[in-house]
Amino acid sequence: MDVLQLLVSGIANGCIYGLLALGFVLIYKASEAVNFAQGDMLMLGAFLGITFINTGYADMPFLLGLVCAALVLGVFGYLLERFVLRGIFGQPQFAMVILTIALGFLMRFFAGTVWGHNPMSLETPFTGQVLRAGGLIIPMVDAVIIGATVLLTTVLYFFFARTRLGVAMQASSQNQMAAYYMGIPVKRVNAIVWALAGVVAAIAGVLFAAKGAVEPSVGLLFGIKAFAAAVIGGLGSLPGALVGGLLVGIVEPFAGRYLPSGFGQVAPYVLMLAVLILRPGGLFAQVSQKKV
């Protein structure tokens, strides 16, 4: 029973990691850049959710607040790509790493100035409720997180498989030049991908805030764990991101429970290093050789 209980909370955590990792993968697939500010976007999304939903602020119903937060962060992501990141389009990959790290610092400063440095948490209609299945106690929050992740993944799957825009994104992710020659507006597609990553980050952030407390610095460490998740899955693979997220989410509580103290924190990274050493491209890597 104990194991099952840990498993459920691990899966719920893993879903949030997975969603955030999904954001990384979206951006990596489209523009071959890694957004080191993705964790901070989650943090912003969480604070936006709190602002829209909590009593004493905008006081909206939960779903409406979620949609508003997602929209705001989506627009933010779009503008970010349009006005900041497009300037370094075509420069070495490294430039993007530095730029997004710096953006993360700025977002943290912004959040600290606007919302302060005290931890805040989200008021949801399902806070404190539990589901009982047999002897298993599942917090309602965890159930909602898992459900939302499944829903969002399905929507994204159909978006990429069935819509023109989704197919255009896939094309530009495989070869920007070829996509450009085929008449796909690669720049606009990139901006839309960033908007999409913002939406996903906002949803992950609101779910995160429903489960625990948010403060400006939460994005950094959370972001690194989501990296670990994305890398375990292989940076270019959407299902890989979710699998990686779940693995990280599950490994963490188990290592904390069964290993000596101090090792629990490290477990996700050790797992990631192990995966990288065995399969340098991640579990779901597309293996291809470079031709000169």
Added chain:
Amino acid sequence: MRVQFKSSYDDDINLFQDNRHRIQYGILILLAIAAPFVLPEYFVGELTQIAIWSLAGLGLMLLVGHTGQVSLGHAAFMAIGAFANIALMTRGWPFIPALIASAVITGVAGAVLARPLLRMTGIYLAIATLALSVIIEDIAIIAEPVTGGVSGVFAPIIELFGYEIDRYGTPTAFYYLCLGVLLLVTLMYANLLRSPTGRAFLAVRDSEVSARALGVNVANTKTLAFTLSCAITGLAGALYAHMVQVVNYESFLILISITLLLQVVIGGLGSMHGAFLGAMVVVLLPQVIATLRDLVNAHTPIALGNYPGMDMAAFALIILIMVIYEPRGLYGVWLKVRTWFQLFPLYRKGMFRRSRTYLKTERMR
């Protein structure tokens, strides 16, 4: 503009281009030596910090700027150097052997980690080293006999040639110690860059495929670069430990790794000068911001002191502007200004523009 006529291959790889070059660096070194006699004690401390961060920056520059391997985890190697140095000194080793040993230990640690790490490329390597930086925090707590666990360890007083050197007691002596180490490493670095090994580093950075085609053993070159880079960073870590005097797991947070990388970038990737310029920015920027903050507070009703994290934000903003408009960093700015003056009426705007590549290469290795 001076035109230099190169008549032999040696002219290309000489340490100094000509006598003017020699005199310039000589004056710079003399200024660095004379500084403690002129400046107040507080600034000597700042200069010491600049020297130490320059050293750490040189370590990272070798890896990122000259070999093209991004590391986001160099604070981990600073930590190894710092803890190794203190652990050896508290067990009775004299300072100099302990310092050298800490560099060697860090280098060996780097070499051991390099093989598996360097199977990855680009982004994967950056993230793996980032993880290293997170892991070292916990290792520093777990390895209590060496690192003192949560409470950390005190750096013992350095005894050198019968003198006792202490950061606060004799700041000038400590400054000279750091300066000496920095000069030695800089000299070694400059010589390394003009050796075949150094040029192999550059070849690996520019194109692994063509480096391999030219007969460079890419794996060995990368491992060597990682080892040397870690050894230099370890030296910086050891000196840093003596500067802050108490080190624990919190002294080498992930933020230091990131700052170190940003420092190297803001200084200018791929130039040794960049490490020094970046160190100056990192150390002096908080001072500048504090001064500005006092000025603004005194003359306007806005209390800037109410916004914590301002230094980091200003630093980030500078980086942002730098990466978009001046990818070569401060050294690039200097290069442009110098060329403008040298070519005065003939300077053209696009002179330093680099061609961009829109092809996807990283994924196809």
